[in-house]
Amino acid sequence: MATTDAADITEEETEHMIERNCVVENENVVSSIDPKEMRAVILAGFGGINKLRVTKKTMPEPQQGEVKIRVKACGLNFVDLMVRQGNIDNPPKPPLIPGFECSGIVESIGESTQGFEIGDRVMAFVYYNAWAEVVCAPVDYVHKMPDKMTFQEAAAFSLNYVAAYMMLFEVANLREGMSVLVHSAGGSVGQAVAQLCSTVPNVTVFGIASCSKHVAIRDSVTHIFDRNGDYVQEVKKISPEGIDIVLDCLSGENTGKGLGLLKPLGAYVLYGASNMVTGETKSFFTIAKSWWQVEKVNPIKLYEENKVIAGFSLLNLLFKQGGRVRLKTVMDKLLFLYIQGKIKPVIDSLWALEEVKEAMQRIHDRGNVGKLILDVEKSPTPLMASDSTETSEAGEEEEDPEGDIDNKERMPFIQ
């Protein structure tokens, strides 16, 4: 990290394709030859997808209170796009390894560290550094996986379900008979919200999503509306008395619309600002403009209208505001619901680390239904001509063809 020039790569990060320096073991386990190195996705500087690449990094070792995890799968979230663009509050200086959650197997344990054993199947929150073969994490952020949970499910679990649970039950106080409106209902948080709502009797879920996703998600919500249509009028037709809880990850004009749709004592929860991301990159000026364009709220208006407005950022809560102490109770409840079969992550697609650019483009284009997973053990799907409609099958081990890839695209392994 001797340089902060985003375009440069330090000596530790010699870029090379994994196929050349790695061995393929049984069960598709791919690992580095040098035990002091690991593969990782690196963000060389803030900007477009060309700032992402797979490199070798020095193997991390666990400090006191940490476990070292051999990563199997990582979650890819919209916030990773915002990190890539530098479109977040106080980002660390690049180069950095992105990613806030992963699943894997405990490989070693730091000094004076209790609660885990080597070989434990775990999922973890991390403050960056998730998109790598190995991650070290403080034990407060690490949770054992239920036996029947797959690594892919575990990588899709932590961030989205904890966020959905806390918003619904700790911020907004969801109870029997209430109504919930969720934007990006087809996304991984949206699907977690819908599932958690179904654990409470008689909750009506209004989902907003692109028309292309309606068939895939219509069973998970009560009513579904087109994000490009006039959802306010549509919702009012069905529920003229308003909505109890509005969960918004978009911001912008949706804040005013959401507040307007609330029932008395209803709560609007802003948990993201993905409308700030329009192009592949974002200038500071545009960010500042988006910020100031957000309508500010007069508390006396809230008083007269009996309304609640809340903001929720799980990453800030966990990593900047001491929220880790709340985590265990929430995760225990969520794992109990998982074991009961009441919640189950919806996986959109699996991608090799080398496919992170395409994966990110898919989130950017809002093409996903459920979670995008970086599967550390997966080899990149062969590039195909862009007019191909063929999809590669699970477990295929094909060499990544070299040469010009400009007119080709990878098709991920779609679950």
Added chain:
Amino acid sequence: MATTDAADITEEETEHMIERNCVVENENVVSSIDPKEMRAVILAGFGGINKLRVTKKTMPEPQQGEVKIRVKACGLNFVDLMVRQGNIDNPPKPPLIPGFECSGIVESIGESTQGFEIGDRVMAFVYYNAWAEVVCAPVDYVHKMPDKMTFQEAAAFSLNYVAAYMMLFEVANLREGMSVLVHSAGGSVGQAVAQLCSTVPNVTVFGIASCSKHVAIRDSVTHIFDRNGDYVQEVKKISPEGIDIVLDCLSGENTGKGLGLLKPLGAYVLYGASNMVTGETKSFFTIAKSWWQVEKVNPIKLYEENKVIAGFSLLNLLFKQGGRVRLKTVMDKLLFLYIQGKIKPVIDSLWALEEVKEAMQRIHDRGNVGKLILDVEKSPTPLMASDSTETSEAGEEEEDPEGDIDNKERMPFIQ
């Protein structure tokens, strides 16, 4: 109501002191001679306390779905001051009978009205008109009193406990181990908040009140601070991690301070704006200035800080926003807590209808600890020289001396 000139009194409202036209019955029951008339406090126009007087009004009769209540006691709240000043949103045109809550006995029942019988001891929310000998109210707003509850307690119960309960448990989601900061801790809502907090294990209550009230209320809260001191620094010393719930009836600079004191996921609830009331009367310009001086809140800042801001107006909820449907569940829970002895209204003082000006002045001066009650059956306490420290005793039936009262003040019956 032929005229809307606030200073005029219509033919129905011939002003006269009750002692001249009423008979004193046994047990101090004072009632009008004419069964088609009743005594009531009237607000002739918005402004100072001189706009209030006791007059005769036509006896109301219950409509379908209503009960007619022979009133025993009425609650006096800070919002009544704001009504008097016209300092509320969309007030009705004066002349009007103020008052939003009372207790009494069901005297007759409207057509097709179920759930009550003549003779039932009840308490009721009303949209104005409470400060009178007789009130008619829709049954949704009327609740039977527990046997051991006095009429004075019942008149102190509805508005303050329902507000405190909804703010703590429906808006802010109070749970075990949390901390609550309440402004005006010595007021009737403040005392209800403190009592309800004590029904949840391990809740810390930070009360803010004038120093003169500290002795009276210090057992009801965990920590107490001077409202004129730097409470933010004092609270931070005790609880550097912040507060879970801040309940503010003052507004103004306390909004920013309250938000600043919140823990992550903490909720600031604004339930009044009594800082808007400074003098005895209020110009429109000053009101507008107060409104705009309230700091507006950027939702993205709430997002980054994980904070909740809520407004709560029980009167708007009940009478303008359909909130009556929520009332029964809340009142059932509160009455259960009352019967268990876990909550009990704190009565500051009892006043005759004729003493409403002095009662209002006491609220304005923030002299009360707990609730001020207008006791319909109470005769005015004799006026005394202002240097007198003597307090009249309960049940005294003395004639209100006529003549110059400028240098005299009534001392209420203090419980």
